[in-house]
Amino acid sequence: MSFRYYGSRKSGSISWLLQRITGIFLIFAMVGHYILMHYSPETGHSYEQSVARFSNAYWKMFYLTFITLGLWHGLNGVWSILRDFKMKPWLAITLYGIIVVSGIAFWVLGVSTALHF
C-alpha cells in the first residue's frame, strides 16, 4: 500500500468520490463545449464572440466552474497515478508541491482571463 509508505493515513475516499462527481459534470460540460466551439468557426474562435461570452455573467460563472473543476479533476488524477508508485517522502512532497503550485498558478491565469472582461 503505497500511501502508507510515505506516511499518509488518508485512504483518498473523498478524492475518489469528488473525482467521479467532477467527472460527471465534465462529461456534460465537454459535450456542450465541443458543440459550441465547432458549430461554426465564428462561435468558437472569433475575438468578438469570445469576449461577448466572457462579458456575460452566466457564461463567466460557467467558465469559472469549468476551469476550477477541470483543473482539479486533472491534477487529482495525476496525483492518484503518482500514488501508485512507492515514492520516498521527499519525492512525494516535491511532486505534490509542483502539482499544487502549478495548479494554483494556472487557475489564477484562467480566472483572471475570465474576469478581465
Next chain:
Amino acid sequence: MKVAKTGEGYFKLVASYKKETGGWAWIIHRISGLALTAYIYVHIYALSTLTKGKEAFDAEMALFQKPLFKVLEWLLFAFVLAHTLNGIRIVLVDFGKGSFYHKKAFAYLMIIGIIAFLVMGYFIFSHEIHQAFAGLL
C-alpha cells in the same frame, strides 16, 4: 507496515500482468488523462491572449487553423473521447451495476468513440476532403 521491495520496475510489473478489457481501459484512461491535463494547461495559457486584444488573439487563432494544428486537434479529440467514454463506464461500474456488463459497455462505447472520431475528422477536414474529390466530379 514495511513494504518489501520487489526489485521489479513499475512498467515491467504492469506489462507482466495479464490484461483483459479492464486492464486496457485502465491504461488508456491514464495515458489520455495525463495528456488532457497537460492540454488544459496549454489551453488556459493560449486563451490568456484574449486579454492582450483582438490582434494578438486573431493572430493566434490563425496559427491554430494551420494543418498541423488541425491534425493535433483531431488527435486531442481522440483522447477526449477515450477518456469521456471510458469515464462513463467507470461511473457505471462504481455507482451502478456496471461490473456485470463492463466489458460489453467498453466495446460499445469504444465503437461509438471511433464513429465520433471519424465524423469529427470529416468536420475538421471537410474543406480538404471536398477539394480532394472536386477533381473527380
